[in-house]
Each structure stands twice: as structure tokens, then as C-alpha cells.
Amino acid sequence: MKAEYLVRIAINSANLNLFRRQSKSQLGLVLKIALLFCSSAAFAQQENEINLNARYFEYQQAAMFSHLQWPESLTKISVNLLPIKNYSGIPIEQRDERPEYFYHGKLPLAMNNIFRDATLASRYFVPTNNKADYQMELILDSYQLPFQYAPDDQWWKKLHGQADRWLQTPKNASITMTIKITSGNKKIKPWMEKVQMMLSNCDLNTLPQPQSWMNNRDQITQNYLSTTPGQTFLAAANFLILKSINRIHQQPLLGQIKHKHGSTLHLISNETNFTMGETLKVYYQDADNGKSGLSAGTIKVINTDRNHAIAYPVTLRADHLKVGDWVELKSPAPYSKPLSKFRSASQCAEVVVAEVADANEG
Structure with missing residues (x-):
């Protein structure tokens, strides 16, 4: 908006000068200055963009x-x-x-x-x-x-x-x-x-x-x-x-069964918080690898307190579960990109400014 405002001022000023029969070349000079502001404003807007797709x-x-x-x-x-x-x-x-x-x-x-x-x-x-x-x-x-x-x-x-x-x-x-x-x-x-x-x-x-x-x-x-x-x-x-x-x-976030009372499962996660009503996949504790590769079934969360939760089995029997078995939580929202704090320490960085022909040329 600031750049557009500067362009309008430049054009109005140039028209006024032409009306006063001043040199036509002043129009080109003013437009060059306005475009310089536009180029600088565009560069300032782009300097904080982070591109993760390139190598x-x-x-x-x-x-x-x-x-x-x-x-x-x-x-x-x-x-x-x-x-x-x-x-x-x-x-x-x-x-x-x-x-x-x-x-x-x-x-x-x-x-x-x-x-x-x-x-x-x-x-x-x-x-x-x-x-x-x-x-x-x-x-x-x-x-x-x-x-x-x-x-x-x-x-x-x-x-x-x-x-x-x-x-x-x-x-x-x-x-x-x-x-x-x-x-x-x-x-x-x-x-x-x-x-x-x-x-x-x-x-x-x-x-x-x-x-x-x-x-x-x-x-x-x-x-x-x-x-x-x-x-x-x-x-x-x-x-x-x-x-x-x-x-x-x-990577999926993990929690574990901390306590078990009948069919009531008490869960804990050191990585994230639980959400009321979510359905979680359960994985048996593997003595060799920590977590088995295949899901044993699902459980449903009915009560939460941040990273603690109470759940009940949905597709498997409670007596098939043990303390230490794993639950897999849904992946969180996308990670927010950081902002760049780059400020050039040199005056030799190239700045491209569009050339505008003087009004009296051609």
C-alpha cells in the first residue's frame, strides 16, 4: 500500500509539473524514484519468506x-x-x-x-x-x-x-x-x-x-x-x-498405559496432550523393539487432564492389554516456520530497478 501511495504521488506530481510547462524529462525521473521505492518495498516483503522446497x-x-x-x-x-x-x-x-x-x-x-x-x-x-x-x-x-x-x-x-x-x-x-x-x-x-x-x-x-x-x-x-x-x-x-x-x-506421538483397573485404562504421554473423544491405536509392548509393528486394536479416550487420560477398549478385550502397552496419538498440526532476521551488512548487494524512459525520449 505504501509503494502504491508513492506511485500515485509521483504521477500526480509529474502531471502538475507538466501542467506548469516544466521539463518533460521530470516525469521519467519521478517515475524512476517511485519504482525504486516499489522495488525496495517488494524486497522488504520477500526477505522473510522461507522456501523449503529447493535444494x-x-x-x-x-x-x-x-x-x-x-x-x-x-x-x-x-x-x-x-x-x-x-x-x-x-x-x-x-x-x-x-x-x-x-x-x-x-x-x-x-x-x-x-x-x-x-x-x-x-x-x-x-x-x-x-x-x-x-x-x-x-x-x-x-x-x-x-x-x-x-x-x-x-x-x-x-x-x-x-x-x-x-x-x-x-x-x-x-x-x-x-x-x-x-x-x-x-x-x-x-x-x-x-x-x-x-x-x-x-x-x-x-x-x-x-x-x-x-x-x-x-x-x-x-x-x-x-x-x-x-x-x-x-x-x-x-x-x-x-x-x-x-x-x-x-512421526506419530506415543503414550502408554500407566495403570489398568478392569476395563479402565489410565494413559500418560510425555510428548503431547490427549483429546477428549479421540480413538487411539494400541500396540503391544515388545521386549526387543519397545513397540510392536502391528496395531492390536483401538481404544477411546473418555476423560483427559492434559497429558493424562482415561480410556476404554473398543475393538479388543481389556484383558489382552497390559501396563506398558503403547498408544499412538494423531500427528499434531504442521510445524510453524521460523522467520528470517537477515539484514545485509554490505552495500554491494544488487538491487534491480526498472528503467523508465524520459518523456522527451523517442
């Missing part, structure tokens, strides 16, 4: 993932984060190496901490060292640095004067990563997702996603996140975490 993102479309504002989630899924598997051909530094190893192109060990912080920031996954619901593994498939011998564009400046490097020009930072989720306490068919992100120096986010207190105080981590490779890595990690949430969100 390749570049420039500012990729930079949008470098800082996500995650929605609150009642669901909390514990995950074991396995060490990053590196197939990029560029070694990750060891803990006992000195910082100057960075100057020779090694990847910072802080990548593991950044991925852990990004997972925790989702408000959905809870990283833990104990036995978790699922196991999550990040795979670094490819990693293109802006310069051949330096891990990012900031540290490169310290080496720019060396004779074999000063003639080189920077490339875009490009990362291809895969995430893999496998079973933990909960069963899931192994699932993988891949994405490629590419950023240039023009696409840096002025405020990348904040890290935990410890990483915010770590200068190496902060230096890395101020560079195109660091923000490319963070953007790819955020995208894969979001895709993982969508996949886990499709």
Missing part, C-alpha cells in the same frame, strides 16, 4: 538462513549429535593445534559447537550426551573457500601481501552438507537430506544467529561467523535442522 540456495536467498527466529514449541525431542563427518577434503583442525593452523586453510573445530548451538536454538531439538530419542549426524560433502590457502575472507587479509597470493581474487563461499537421522529410543527409518548454499561477500548478515554464552565469548567462533564461509555453514545447518524438524514432526 540449492545462493546469495541473499541463502543468507536468509544465517539467522532464524525460531517459534516456541511444546514438543521437545532429544538428540545425540554425532561428530561432523568430513568428506570435503579440507581437514578440520585438532584441539591441540595452534591458531595459526587456520592460516593454512584448515576448518575450525568450532563448527561442531556452532551446529550444536543451532540445534538447541530451534527450541525443538535438545542435544544431550545421554541416550536420546534420535541420533543426528552432519556430513560435510564439499567446502569451497573464497581463497585457496585461507579458511575465510577475513584471515586472508593478513596473508594478502604474500607474493604467491596477492594476485588472486576471492571466489564465492560454497558448502554442500547432508544431515542424517537414525533411531535412538524412538524408531525411525534412516532419513537423509542434502543442501548446497553459496554466499558472496555481498551477502553477509550484519547480525548472524546468536550462539550460546560460551561461543559468544569465543573469539575464533565469532571471527568465523563474521565471514562468508562461517555464515554459509550456519545457513546450511539451519536449513537442514528445519528439514529435520519437518521430518520428525511427521
Whole structure:
């Protein structure tokens, strides 16, 4: 609406100027300014849109993932984060190496901490060292640095004067990563997702996603996140975490029979709340796998108190059920997408403005 209002003002102003017999070229100039406002307004409206259907993102479309504002989630899924598997051909530094190893192109060990912080920031996954619901593994498939011998564009400046490097020009930072989720306490068919992100120096986010207190105080981590490779890595990690949430969100939620009195079943769920009147599938407790693969029948919920409920059998006899048997709840509503907090830190980002010919041309 604001852009449309500006266009109307521009046209009215131009008509008034023409009426006063001023230069006809002023009409084209005013319309150019109006279209510039329209273009800026359209860009501002698009900057927060999150696209999950693509597998390749570049420039500012990729930079949008470098800082996500995650929605609150009642669901909390514990995950074991396995060490990053590196197939990029560029070694990750060891803990006992000195910082100057960075100057020779090694990847910072802080990548593991950044991925852990990004997972925790989702408000959905809870990283833990104990036995978790699922196991999550990040795979670094490819990693293109802006310069051949330096891990990012900031540290490169310290080496720019060396004779074999000063003639080189920077490339875009490009990362291809895969995430893999496998079973933990909960069963899931192994699932993988891949994405490629590419950023240039023009696409840096002025405020990348904040890290935990410890990483915010770590200068190496902060230096890395101020560079195109660091923000490319963070953007790819955020995208894969979001895709993982969508996949886990499709998993059915579970509850169990906590007590049993005759045909009255007392249920509890550590994952969600029960709904009055809903019909649930029942699965026998399997000593080997936890939950049997086939449903034994259905029960109906007649009373609820958040994550507690009372139910009665519908299609099976109560004496066939035992304490510890599982019930499967309906999948919850779709997960809300996070919002992007991208704000360009550079003035070199390209803005396309439609050209309007002057009124006195042609």
C-alpha cells in the first residue's frame, strides 16, 4: 500500500509539473524514484519468506538462513549429535593445534559447537550426551573457500601481501552438507537430506544467529561467523535442522498405559496432550523393539487432564492389554516456520530497478 501511495504521488506530481510547462524529462525521473521505492518495498516483503522446497540456495536467498527466529514449541525431542563427518577434503583442525593452523586453510573445530548451538536454538531439538530419542549426524560433502590457502575472507587479509597470493581474487563461499537421522529410543527409518548454499561477500548478515554464552565469548567462533564461509555453514545447518524438524514432526506421538483397573485404562504421554473423544491405536509392548509393528486394536479416550487420560477398549478385550502397552496419538498440526532476521551488512548487494524512459525520449 505504501509503494502504491508513492506511485500515485509521483504521477500526480509529474502531471502538475507538466501542467506548469516544466521539463518533460521530470516525469521519467519521478517515475524512476517511485519504482525504486516499489522495488525496495517488494524486497522488504520477500526477505522473510522461507522456501523449503529447493535444494540449492545462493546469495541473499541463502543468507536468509544465517539467522532464524525460531517459534516456541511444546514438543521437545532429544538428540545425540554425532561428530561432523568430513568428506570435503579440507581437514578440520585438532584441539591441540595452534591458531595459526587456520592460516593454512584448515576448518575450525568450532563448527561442531556452532551446529550444536543451532540445534538447541530451534527450541525443538535438545542435544544431550545421554541416550536420546534420535541420533543426528552432519556430513560435510564439499567446502569451497573464497581463497585457496585461507579458511575465510577475513584471515586472508593478513596473508594478502604474500607474493604467491596477492594476485588472486576471492571466489564465492560454497558448502554442500547432508544431515542424517537414525533411531535412538524412538524408531525411525534412516532419513537423509542434502543442501548446497553459496554466499558472496555481498551477502553477509550484519547480525548472524546468536550462539550460546560460551561461543559468544569465543573469539575464533565469532571471527568465523563474521565471514562468508562461517555464515554459509550456519545457513546450511539451519536449513537442514528445519528439514529435520519437518521430518520428525511427521512421526506419530506415543503414550502408554500407566495403570489398568478392569476395563479402565489410565494413559500418560510425555510428548503431547490427549483429546477428549479421540480413538487411539494400541500396540503391544515388545521386549526387543519397545513397540510392536502391528496395531492390536483401538481404544477411546473418555476423560483427559492434559497429558493424562482415561480410556476404554473398543475393538479388543481389556484383558489382552497390559501396563506398558503403547498408544499412538494423531500427528499434531504442521510445524510453524521460523522467520528470517537477515539484514545485509554490505552495500554491494544488487538491487534491480526498472528503467523508465524520459518523456522527451523517442
